[in-house]
Amino acid sequence: xxxxxxxxxxxxxxxxxxxxxxxxxxxxxxxxxxxxxxxxxxxxxxxxxxxxxxxxxxxxxxxxxxxxxxxxxxxxxxxxxxxxxxxxxxxxxxxxxxxxxxxxxxxxxxxxxxxxxxxxxxxxxxxx
DNA sequence: ATTCTAACA
DNA sequence: TGTTAGGA
Numbered sequence: 001x002x003x004x005x006x007x008x009x010x011x012x013x014x015x016x017x018x019x020x021x022x023x024x025x026x027x028x029x030x031x032x033x034x035x036x037x038x039x040x041x042x043x044x045x046x047x048x049x050x051x052x053x054x055x056x057x058x059x060x061x062x063x064x065x066x067x068x069x070x071x072x073x074x075x076x077x078x079x080x081x082x083x084x085x086x087x088x089x090x091x092x093x094x095x096x097x098x099x100x101x102x103x104x105x106x107x108x109x110x111x112x113x114x115x116x117x118x119x120x121x122x123x124x125x126x127x128x
Numbered sequence: 129a130t131t132c133t134a135a136c137a
Numbered sequence: 138t139g140t141t142a143g144g145a
Contacts, residue, residue, distance in 0.1 A: 008130075008131070009130090009131070009132095010130065010131075020131085021138085021139090024132095039131085039132090039145065040131080040132055040133090040145075041130080041131055041132075041145095042131085042132090
């Protein structure tokens with residue numbers, strides 16, 4: 001019932017929907033560490049399919065690749081779930097990152113309201 | 129056919 | 138980013 005436990009870049013690309021180009025980029029950034037075959041081809045493990053999913057999730061969270069590399073090293077995959085593992089400060093670091101984003105949103109909201117006030121006070125636009 | 133690295137218009 | 142060259 002087990003699918004191929006190893007695959008080359010093309011197969012991983014199809015299984016994840018992530019381009020080969022991006023897959024190589026992830027490796028450059030230290031997010032994936034495929035083994036190499038004698039011929040130099042990258043050999044990915046079945047678990048890399050899930051790993052790519054995690055990478056995309058972390059990327060969607062706005063984390064820089066350097067941080068993602070750290071996080072991946074502090075996490076243990078249990079049935080698709082990311083479980084923190086012996087890396088004190090990681091969850092805290094992520095929480096502070098979250099707080100920083102909330103702060104940025106607050107500032108943007110204030111800027112938006114200020115612009116709304118400005119626009120409301122401006123003469124109506126009647127061009128033609 | 130597939131992948132690899134490197135380099136270019 | 139893409140693409141192409143030149144190999145293995």
